[in-house]
Amino acid sequence: MNGNQSWFGRFAKKASCYTGKPATFAIAIGGIIVWAAFGPFLGYSDTWQLMVNTTTTIVTFLMVFLIQNSQNRDSEALQIKLDELIRVQKKANNAFMDLEDLTEEELEKVRADFVRLAEEKRRSDGEGGGGE
Incomplete structure (x- = not known):
């Protein structure tokens, strides 16, 4: 190589x-x-x-x-x-293997999706007693 x-x-x-x-x-x-x-x-x-x-x-x-x-x-x-x-x-998620090839806007959308998922997880943990 x-x-x-x-x-x-x-x-x-x-x-x-x-x-x-x-x-x-x-x-x-x-x-x-x-x-x-x-x-x-x-x-x-x-x-x-x-x-x-x-x-x-x-x-x-x-x-x-x-x-x-x-x-x-x-x-x-x-x-x-x-x-x-x-x-x-x-x-x-194998779809994340080429994130470096995305545009700034596409990366921001992916990041926003993860922020949303994190907020949903915190809310569900708060409502459900906070344990796994």
């Missing part, structure tokens, strides 16, 4: 693994310290400021795509796992 993963998927997975490590964070902090240390030697010039601004902007811009890819992959895997749990439960 992993053999079919795109080059970007493989790259994003490795990059997100490495960028999430404490050592990578320490390297970033070290870079900022080095940059700050050069400030007095460069007279806190516009070029000195532009250097860190440009670098951080580029890194942030690229990280957005890596994070989104990782998030999409994790969400899809979680959705598949939940679908499998719904599928194997005898009392579960």
